[in-house]
Amino acid sequence: MKKLAILMLFIVAAGIFAGCSASNEKQGAESTEKAILKIFHAGSLSNPLKDLGESFTEYAKAKGYNVEIQNEASGSVMAVRKVTDLGKKADIVAVADYTLIPQMLVPNYTDFYVLFAKNEIVIAYTDKSKYADEINSDNWYDILARDDVSFGFSDPNQDPCGYRSVMVTKLASLYYGKPIFETLIESNTNIYADGNHIFAPKDIQVGTDRIVVRPKESDLTGIIESGSIDYIFTYKSLAEQHGLKYVELPGKISLGDFSEEKYYKQVSITLGSTGKTIEAKPIVYGITVLKDAPNRELAIDYLKFLLGKDGKEIFKKNYQDFLNPPIAFGNVPEEIKGSVKVVSE
Structure with a gap:
């Protein structure tokens, strides 16, 4: 009986101790x-x-x-x-x-x-991309213009990378003296320009399966990684985060060179979603x-x-x-x- 009494006292004490511990833990959590x-x-x-x-x-x-x-x-x-x-x-x-x-x-x-x-804009691609062994900083626009090549950019109305990508092609037209914006953007979508001023309608329409437009730039990385598309306009940081190969663009085009701010301002875009006009500028x-x-x-x-x-x-x-x-x-x-x-x- 004496042993039983001692055991009961031990159990009661243990219960009190456990209750105190639980209470302390609860109070600690509440603090x-x-x-x-x-x-x-x-x-x-x-x-x-x-x-x-x-x-x-x-x-x-x-x-x-x-x-x-x-x-x-x-x-x-x-x-x-x-x-x-x-x-x-x-x-x-x-x-x-x-x-x-x-x-x-x-x-x-x-x-x-x-x-x-x-940041800056680059042309990202993978080993699966058509003409991956040919593309460089001098011929990227010719590669993207080929009939069997697909490329993408994000929606200008939702994403700065989208309107920057479009403005990069207009800057490229000025820099190279070639109709790059007209060939890549204007002839394939309802995005158009009056001189160096671009208009992006509220609802972007694409007239060919060669072009992919997504709400934001990060939506395009999975598509290119799967091999469903050949090239994307994106940020250099994203290309490097995802281990993508990329073409670096000249400073007058990439929007990454602060010394070229005056050159960038030649190009602007009006967004149908907000009615706001945005000048090209360093990112x-x-x-x-x-x-x-x-x-x-x-x-x-x-x-x-x-x-x-x-x-x-x-x-x-x-x-x-x-x-x-x-x-x-x-x-x-x-x-x-x-x-x-x-x-x-």
Whole structure:
């Protein structure tokens, strides 16, 4: 009986101890604040933002946050229109063309933005692509014009890579003195030009099975990797992330040379989706935290992390070049002023 009593006391004590442990664990879990960060972003930022999110989640744990990051990729124009036209809520918007922020989000939806990364347009392909052993920086337009060759670009109305790709062909016409835009774009789609000004109707129509148009540039990578298409106009960073071969274009065409900004401005495009006219310019990405961000303080912390050493290393690993330094406009939050150059507009 004495042994039984001791055993019962042991069981009761163990139960009390287990209950205390469970209670402590519960209290510990409750002490960690749960938060969601919603980010609307350009498709070409998918890889670096995925890696950045994983690193930031670990960083946030040390500050007492259990963060769930919800990255939602689309063409940059569509990312902005989710806020302005569809009324969707997000904390951060990151776009492949920074000018979309001052044009469409300032002042109603945000009062500051940061220019933080750059890129350039290339012609990407694989070993399966027709004439892969022939194409180079001097003959790419002749290869794409061949009847048995297929190529693609993203929708200009939804994605900056799309309107940039189209403008690259018009710049190529000027640079080479040949009707490259007319041959590749105008004769195969309902996109047309008046001089150096291009018009992209709201609904892009393609008149041949040689051309593929998709909502965003990252939608094209799987198609070319499968061998269903020969060439795509895309960003250099995406080509390198996916291990694609690519043709680098001359600086006066690629939109990657800041010294050629004046040359690029010869060409512009009006988008049927927004009615906005956009000049060709060097490719610069922009990011902002929205005024009504559900988790604004945490979003600014995320932006500071992105602009810091860890963020820059993650972007470099993903072949995305950072501006040095990033440039900020507007009512710039104090928390990020040490990471940017603040410029008056």
